Amino acid sequence: MSGSVPMKAKHQRMALVIVALIAIVAAGLIATWALRNQANYFYLPEQIAAEPPAVGQAVRLGGMVQPGSLETEADGVTVAFVVTGNEASSVPVRYSGILPDLFVEGSGVVAEGSLQADGTFLATNLLAKHDENYVPKELEGLEGHRAADSVAETTVGLD
Amino acid sequence: MIAEIGLASLWLAAALAVLQMLSGALALRASNGERSSLAVYARPAAVVQAGLATLAFLMLLYAFAITDLSIKLVASHSHSLKPFLYKLTGTWGNHEGSMLLWVAVLALSGGLLAAAEKRLPERTMHATLAVQGFVALGFYAFLLLSSNPFERLPVPAAEGVGLNPLLQDIGLALHPPTLYIGYVGLSVAFSLAMGALITRQVTPEFARVMRPWVLGAWVFLTLGITAGSYWAYYELGWGGWWFWDPVENASLMPWLAATALLHSVSVLAARDALRTWTIMLGVLAFSMSMLGTFLVRSGVLTSVHAFAVDPERGTFILILLALYIGGALTIFAFRASSVAEGKRFAATSREGALVFNNVMLSAILAIVLLGTLYPLLTEAFDVRVSVGPPYFNPVGAIFAIPMFLVMAVGPLLRWKSDKPDRIKQELAIIGAILVSITVLVAVLGTYGLLPVLGLALAAALAVAAFLPLRGRKLSRVPTAVWGMVLAHFGVAVALFGMASESAFTQEKLAAMSAGDSTSVGEWSITLDSVDPVAGPNWTALEARVSASRGGEPMRLSPQARNFWAPSQATSEAALLTRWDGQLYAVIGDTAGETADGTQRWQIRVWWKPFVTFIWYGGLLIGLGGVLAIIGRVRSDMRRRIATRLGDARRAELEQLEAAKTAENA
Structure with missing residues (x-):
């Protein structure tokens, strides 16, 4: 033990604590700052209508798939559908890819992608999510079109 | 009968946990020299408890094996027609069963500690066992009061509900038990840290006792995370290997804390420095495994509403969490100042590098923690926030990149104090690799910043991992050092896999009818046919796909499965593994008809x-940990044998002396 130089030993301990604290606080600050930016990452259709994100900016769009709006295009892999929100606003979405198993008209969906200049949302990924450990019960139990107010419930925990 | 035996053993085990706790605490209170009559029970209580908790788990396993539908848990999670293996693994594929596994592993490791550990001072051992008993008691209470796995149904069910098809996979057999052993190993490390803190015995000897537990827990966590990642990769059919999902983060956070703890406990053992720091990390690591259990087990993640539906369980774990962590921090606050500071060291020394990386690991941990909890917090205020890779990847990298750089250099430094001049040459090699790979990749193609840096760091780390062996006779390098070299090399390999996956992945989506061809990368893909197939509890559409790049065509058979109990659709990806990567195929919906x-x-x-390198790296890291354990335990045995021989020799000499003096007299 460094009993012979107690002052200096104490000094080093203090220095360590301070360095660690600074790093952790820095991490916390950076994280908080970045997380506040993430708040602008998730959009509902009415938010897209009110203050649209920049064209091309990567965002997530959450809402209900409007019944009757799902169409497969001629290439067999591109689908187009309309996502509705709590209000009358709706966003047309185009997606090329395999639809998630739980994706049906009238269910909640979270689309990752970006808004195009013509006002359609080009999705790169659809999360009507089943996950490795939990399948959201809210999604399983959904029957048909249960008004847009269930958006909040069906998309909770998806993101 | 089975359920009753199981339940009775659980209650008995809980009672023994009380005895263990009291006995340990009383032994501690008794003043030195004088022994409390209760003190002798702490060790046996822990050992018998281990047996009882294991018995309870075996009973549940048996109930699942024979599909005893009079037990509520079996009826709601199993099915008589399920394949036998999944009947067994289904035991821990649900909340109650997995908590019982948790508790059984906890009791087993407590028993092992009590039976096998003789190096610690008796007082520290008693304090440790008391803490261990306290921790175990909380979980027995949780099981018995709010999630009894042995509850009977008033009328036996005619048929079980079945297991979530996503969980009907060999992954479930491996992934949760390995993770739980890791979590629980950290609880032993926590008890040891508390025991040492209570008796103020934070010494290198204590660190040597704690190290195998930390290493063991860390190896299991590493393997558990690796297995879980691969499982998610092939089972979910999305082609991704890490989703920054809260459940994944719940296992990553204890791993980060354990990695920091493992390095700091080594410093304590080798150099008698970082005493309070090690204890603090011990508390942190266990807090994170508790938090992980809380996040996964309370249902708070699926939705805050699910939490409200069953508030009892979430609240219970939250109270346990507060009790353990609050208690630990209180003891820490009172005792930390009385633990003398250990040996000092310069900033440029191996300790300095280790401390730096400890801090970086803690910072990454803070970032993951905040990112995981933030959506839960805002959700409470009805604001939905999505936190995903755009947050975790760049923000984590701010701290991960300096960490990897220091990790390349740290093992080359000497203990206590060193001059950077001494390792000029090595620094030059590492720097040259970093710069040349960055430039090379940036010139060859346009990739993201992070993948490019990842590739460069991976190459530098891979070389740097072996530099500590330079100039040493390989046959004389200790096993533990080989462990370090291998584990650090594993990090480089995993990093290489991650960076190449995100930089070079190619993807093709096509609507094909039988006979059509398409191509991805160098591969040409032909759809031969799509046929219906059936399994024991599912039907599926199976695509027969042949893939080739020049040579013989290979066959892939991805399936779209429909399970009927419970009714659910899953997608079974088909994988074709080559040394330089994997071909991953999925079949989706029908894409209409052609003209x-x-x-x-x-x-x-x-x-x-090179995506497979991610998991090869994980395995290498785990293997490195195993080598380190073997090396440490072996050298510890050798040291003990040497001391014993020395003692015997000394006693013999004394006897001779005594005989001589007697002769002379």
Whole structure:
């Protein structure tokens, strides 16, 4: 033990604590700052209508798939559908890819992608999510079109 | 009968946990020299408890094996027609069963500690066992009061509900038990840290006792995370290997804390420095495994509403969490100042590098923690926030990149104090690799900043991992050092896999009818046919796909499965593994018909160069940990044998002396 130089030993301990604290606080600050930016990452259709994100900016769009709006295009892999929100606003979405198993008209969906200049949302990924450990019960139990107010419930925990 | 035996053993085990706790605490209170009559029970209580908790788990396992539908848990999570293996693994594929596994592993490791550990001072051992008993008691209470796995149904069910098809996979057999052993190993490390803190015995000897537990827990966590990642990768059919999902983060956070703890406990053992720091990390690591259990087990993640539906369980774990962590921090606050500071060291020394990386690991941990909890917090205020890779990847990298750089250099430094001049040459090699790979990759193609840096760091780390062996006779390098070299090399390999996956992956989605061809990367893909197939509890559409790049065509058979108990659709990806990557194929929905009326199907194919290196790296890291344990335990045995021989020799000499003096007299 460094009993012979107690002052200096104490000094080093203090220095360590301070360095660690600074790093952790820095991490916390950076994280908080970045997380506040993430708040602008998730959009509902009415938010897209009110203050649209920049064209091309990567965002997530959450809402209900409007019944009757799902169409497969001629290439067999591109689908187009309309996502509705709590209000009358709706966003047309185009997606090329395999639809998630739980994706049906009238269910909640979270689309990752970006808004195009013509006002359609080009999705790169659809999360009507089943996950490795939990399948959201809210999604399983959904029957048909249960008004847009269930958006909040069906998309909770998806993101 | 089975359920009753199981339940009775659980109650008995809980009672023994009380005895263990009291006995340990009383032994501690008794003043030195004088022994409390209760003190002798702490060790046996822990050992018998281990037996009882294991018995309870075996009973549940048996109930699942024979599908005893009079037990509520079996009826709601199993099915008589399920394949036998999944009947067994289904035991821990649900909340109650997995908590019982948790508790059984906890009791087993407590028993092992009590039976096998003789190096610690008796007082520290008693304090440790008391803490261990306290921790175990909380979980027995949780099981018995709020999630009894042995509850009977008033009328036996006619048929079980079945297991979530996503969980009907060999992954479930491996992934949760390994993770739980890791979590629980950290609880032993926590008890040891508390015991040492209570008796103020934070010494290198204590660190040597704690090290195998930390290493063991860390190895299991590493393997558990690796297995879980691969499982998610092939089972979910999305082609991704890490989703920054809260459940994944719940296992990553204890791993980060354990990695920091493992390095700091080594410093304590080798150099008698970082005493309070090690204790603090011990508390942190266990807090994170508790938090992980809380996040996964309370249902708070699926939705805050699910939490409200069953508030009892979430609240219970939250109270346990507060009790353990609050208690630990209180003891820490009172005792930390009385633990003398250990040996000092310069900033440029191996300790300095280790401390730096400890801090970086803690910072990454803070970032993951905040990112995981933030959506839960805002959700409470009805604001939905999505936190995903755009947050975790760049923000984590701010701290991960300096950490990798220091990790390359740290093992080359000497203990206590060193001059950077001494390792000029090595620094030059590492720097040259970093710069040349960055430039090379940046020139060859346009990739993201992070993958490019990842590739460069991976190459530098891979070389740096072996530099500590330079100039040493390989046959004389200790096993533990080989462990370090291997584990650090594993990090480089995993990093290489991650960076190449995100930089070079190629993807193709096509609507194909039988006979059509397409291509991805160098591979040409042909859909031969799509046929219906059936399994024990599912039916499926199976695509027969042949893939080739020049040579013989290979066959892939991705399936779209429909399970009927419970009714659910899953997608079974088909993988073709080559040394330089994996071909990953998925079949989706029908894609309508062509003009002449032939049926078309959506086929999605990825070529992921070197993606397998992610998991090879994970395995290497785990293997490195195993080597370190073997090396440490062996040298510890050798040291003990040497001391014993020395003692015997000394006693013999004394006897001779005594005999001589007697002769002279």
